[in-house]
Amino acid sequence: MEFVDYYKVLGINKNATEKDIKKAYRKLARKYHPDVNPNDKTAEKKFKEINEANEVLSNPENRKKYDKYGKDWKHADEIEKQRAQQAQYARYAGSAGGGNPFGGFSGGGGQGDYSDFFEQMFGGAAGGRAGGGRRTAKFRGQDFNAELHLNLSDVYKSQKQTLTVNGKKIRLTIPAGVEDGQTIKIKGHGGKGINGGPNGDLYITFRIKNNTKFKRVGSNLYLDVDLDLYTAILGGEVIIDIFGKKVKLKVKPETQNGTKVKLKGKGFPVYKKKDQFGDLIITYHIKIPTNLSEEEKELFKKLAALRNKK
Amino acid sequence: MSDKDILKLEKFCELYEVPTSFVDSLNQFELIHLTAIDDELYIENEELPVIEKFIRLHYDLDINVEGLDVINNLLQKIDTLKKEIIQLENELKYYR
Numbered sequence: 316m317e318f319v320d321y322y323k324v325l326g327i328n329k330n331a332t333e334k335d336i337k338k339a340y341r342k343l344a345r346k347y348h349p350d351v352n353p354n355d356k357t358a359e360k361k362f363k364e365i366n367e368a369n370e371v372l373s374n375p376e377n378r379k380k381y382d383k384y385g386k387d388w389k390h391a392d393e394i395e396k397q398r399a400q401q402a403q404y405a406r407y408a409g410s411a412g413g414g415n416p417f418g419g420f421s422g423g424g425g426q427g428d429y430s431d432f433f434e435q436m437f438g439g440a441a442g443g444r445a446g447g448g449r450r451t452a453k454f455r456g457q458d459f460n461a462e463l464h465l466n467l468s469d470v471y472k473s474q475k476q477t478l479t480v481n482g483k484k485i486r487l488t489i490p491a492g493v494e495d496g497q498t499i500k501i502k503g504h505g506g507k508g509i510n511g512g513p514n515g516d517l518y519i520t521f522r523i524k525n526n527t528k529f530k531r532v533g534s535n536l537y538l539d540v541d542l543d544l545y546t547a548i549l550g551g552e553v554i555i556d557i558f559g560k561k562v563k564l565k566v567k568p569e570t571q572n573g574t575k576v577k578l579k580g581k582g583f584p585v586y587k588k589k590d591q592f593g594d595l596i597i598t599y600h601i602k603i604p605t606n607l608s609e610e611e612k613e614l615f616k617k618l619a620a621l622r623n624k625k
Numbered sequence: 626m627s628d629k630d631i632l633k634l635e636k637f638c639e640l641y642e643v644p645t646s647f648v649d650s651l652n653q654f655e656l657i658h659l660t661a662i663d664d665e666l667y668i669e670n671e672e673l674p675v676i677e678k679f680i681r682l683h684y685d686l687d688i689n690v691e692g693l694d695v696i697n698n699l700l701q702k703i704d705t706l707k708k709e710i711i712q713l714e715n716e717l718k719y720y721r
Contacts, residue, residue, distance in 0.1 A: 345686050350678050351696060455677070495718075496711040502674065513677065532716050 318386040321368035329382070333373065340369040354460065354498070354518060456515035457506030463519050465489070466526040471558045471584065480504065480517060487519070492534060492586035495523040527558075534593025536582040539600055542566060547601045557581060557595065564597070572601040632673070634659060634666040643680055650690045651679055656697055 322329055325339040343365045345351070352358035371377045371388070380391040387394060459480060473491045477484055485504055493499075498520045505515025530537040540553060550568035554561055562581060575598050582593030607615070638645050648668075651657045657676055660667045668676065682688050682696065 341687065345688075348682065348686055350682050351700065353700070455681075494711060495715055516674075530719050532719050533712060537719065 319364065319367070321372050321381065324364050324368040325372065331372075333375075336369065336372050340365060340373070344369075349458075354458075455512050456508040458515040459505040459517045461517065461519050462522055463489075464522045464524065465493075466524055467529070467531060468527055468558060470521075470523060478519075481506075485517070489521075490587050491584035492588075493521050493523070494533075494586065495521065497521050497586075529595075531583055534583045534585045534591075536593065536595045538595060538597050540597050542570065542599045542601050544601060544604055546570075547572075547599070555595075555597070566599070570599055570601070572599065574599045630670050631660060631662075631667040632670065634668060637668050637676075641677075641680060647680075647683065647690075648676065651676065651693070654690050654694050656690070656693060 322331070325331075325336060325343065327335050327339045331339070344362070347358045347362040347365060349355075349359055349362055352362075371381050377388065381388040384391050384394060461478070461480060463476075463478070470489065470491060470493050474489050476487050476489060478487055479485075483504070485501065487501065498518050501517040501519065503514045504517035508514050525531065528538060536557075538555065540555065542553070545551075546553070546566050547570045548568065550570070551566050553564050553566055555564055556562075562578070564576070564578070575596055578595040578597065580592045581595035585591040585593060604611070634645060634648060637643075638648060648657070648659070652659045656679060657672050658669070660669060679693050679697075682693055683690075688696065
C-alpha cells in the first residue's frame with residue numbers, strides 16, 4: 316500500500332489543532348459526500364481518502380502513532396514491542412543495534428488503495444452511514460455500477476434478463492424504450508451493508524447499439540426509403556418492416572425527392588408508458604434509373620417533349 | 626397499500642435512532658411524504674432511501690433542514706440536466 320499523507324489529504328499542516336482537523340474534514344466532506352455527488356467515482360475515492368485521514372487524525376492516540384510511524388502507524392504497538400525485545404537482546408548480547416527494528420513488518424497490509432483500518436470502518440463502501448447518527452456504526456453497502464450492452468432491436472419490447480453480479484443472479488425486467496446511456500437503479504442489490512446497515516444499490520447503465528436501419532431520437536424513429544422513379548411519379552405502395560411488423564404505406568402520385576411522411580404511433584415505445592409509441596418519420600429518396608435501353612431513352616425523350624409543349 | 630409497504634414513524638425513529646422532530650421537519654419542508662392513518666403517521670417503504678439520504682447528510686455533514694432542501698433541489702436539477710445531456714447526445718448521434 317502506498318503511503319498516504321493524511322495531512323495533505325485534509326489540506327492541513329502537521330501543527331493543526333483538533334479544531335482545524337474537524338473544520339478541514341467538514342469542508343471536504345461536504346464537497347465530496349457521495350450523497351451530493353451521485354455516481355461520481357472521483358468524489359467517492361476522495362471521500363474515502365478524507366474519511367480515512369479524519370478517522371486517524373481526529374483520534375489523538377492514532378494521530379500520535381501516525382506522526383511517529385507514518386505508514387506503519389497501525390503496527391505501532393508491535394513495533395514498540397519488537398524494539399523493546401531487541402534492546403533487551405542487545406543488552407544480553409553485549410552489543411547495540413544489529414538488526415532492523417522494523418523487520419517483519421511490510422507496512423500497510425491492505426492490498427487496495429486504503430488501509431485495513433478504513434476498510435473495517437467503511438467496508439470499502441462509499442455509501443456512508445445509514446440508520447443515522449453517530450450512535451450506531453451501521454454502514455450502507457457499496458453501490459455497484461454495471462453496464463449492459465443491448466441492441467436497439469432488443470429494447471423495442473420489454474424483456475427479462477438474468478444478470479450475475481458478484482456471484483448473485485438478478486432477474487431484471489428491461490422496460491421497452493430504454494435509452495442509450497440511461498441508468499436504472501436496482502435497490503438493495505449493491506454491496507452488503509455493514510453491521511445491519513442496508514445494502515447498497517445496483518446501477519445499470521444501458522449501452523444501446525443501433526443494429527437497425529432506423530435512426531432513433533427519443534421515441535421517434537427516422538427511416539430513409541428509396542423509391543423508384545415510377546412509383547414516385549405514378550404512386551404506389553411500399554412495405555416497411557418495423558421490428559417484425561410489416562406496414563403497408565401508400566405513396567402519393569408525384570411524390571418529390573426528400574418528401575417526409577410521418578406515421579403517428581409507429582415509432583419506438585415510450586419508456587415506461589404502456590402502449591405509447593413515438594412517430595416514424597420516413598424520408599423518400601427517389602432513385603433515377605440507370606443503364607437505360609434505347610427504347611427507354613426514346614420514351615423519356617417523348618415525355619420530355621410532351622412536358623416542353625405545355 | 627399493505628402493512629408491508631409502510632412503517633410506523635415511531636418505529637422508524639427507534640430503528641434509525643433519530644428524533645421524531647427531525648423526520649417531522651423533513652415532512653414540513655416537503656422533502657418527504659408521511660402518510661396518516663387513524664391519527665398515526667407512517668413512512669412508505671419507497672421513501673426510505675430518500676429519508677436515509679437526508680439522515681446521512683444531516684448527521685454526517687451537519688446540514689440543517691433548510692440546507693437539505695437546497696441540496697435536494699440542486700440534485701434534482703442536476704438529475705434533469707444529466708437526462709437532458711443523454712437525450713441531446715442521442716439526438717446528436719442522428720446527425721453524425
